[in-house]
Amino acid sequence: MNKYLAIFLGAASDAQKQEISQEQGRKFMEAWGAWTQRHADAIVDPGAPLASTKRVDAAGIASAQNELTAFMIVQARSHEEAAQMFRDHPHVALMAGNAVEVMECPPLPTG
Numbered sequence: 001m002n003k004y005l006a007i008f009l010g011a012a013s014d015a016q017k018q019e020i021s022q023e024q025g026r027k028f029m030e031a032w033g034a035w036t037q038r039h040a041d042a043i044v045d046p047g048a049p050l051a052s053t054k055r056v057d058a059a060g061i062a063s064a065q066n067e068l069t070a071f072m073i074v075q076a077r078s079h080e081e082a083a084q085m086f087r088d089h090p091h092v093a094l095m096a097g098n099a100v101e102v103m104e105c106p107p108l109p110t111g
Contacts, residue, residue: 001075003044003105004082010069011097020094031090039074039085047072079104 020028036043047070055064070091076082079102086092086100 001077002079002082004074004076004079005103005105006047006072006074006082006086007068007101007103008070008072008091009067009099009101010091010095011067011099012095016095028090028094035089042074042076042082042085043072044075045073073105074102 036046049070050068053064053066053068055062074082074085076085082104083102086102089100091098091100
């Protein structure tokens with residue numbers, strides 16, 4: 001089995017996020033939990049939400065904006081199988097423009 005990093009991208013503005021009712025938020029989290037249970041055997045690391053960002057480069061450290069909202073690590077026999085796992089993830093349906101990017105995590109080269 002290979003490992004894959006799933007990055008959840010959120011398209012909602014702060015104002016749109018505020019429009020989500022407590023009931024919608026509760027149903028979303030229940031759906032997320034149900035998805036997690038269906039794919040429990042494939043989840044290597046359930047990940048976590050992602051919040052404020054600092055960008056570090058040669059010029060120094062600065063606050064940055066991006067669409068990254070969460071991450072998760074899964075295992076699958078192929079990249080396609082890993083991506084298929086997220087087709088019915090509730091994050092994709094929550095807001096128009098939400099997405100999950102699935103990246104292969106190849107093993108580190110050995111010396």
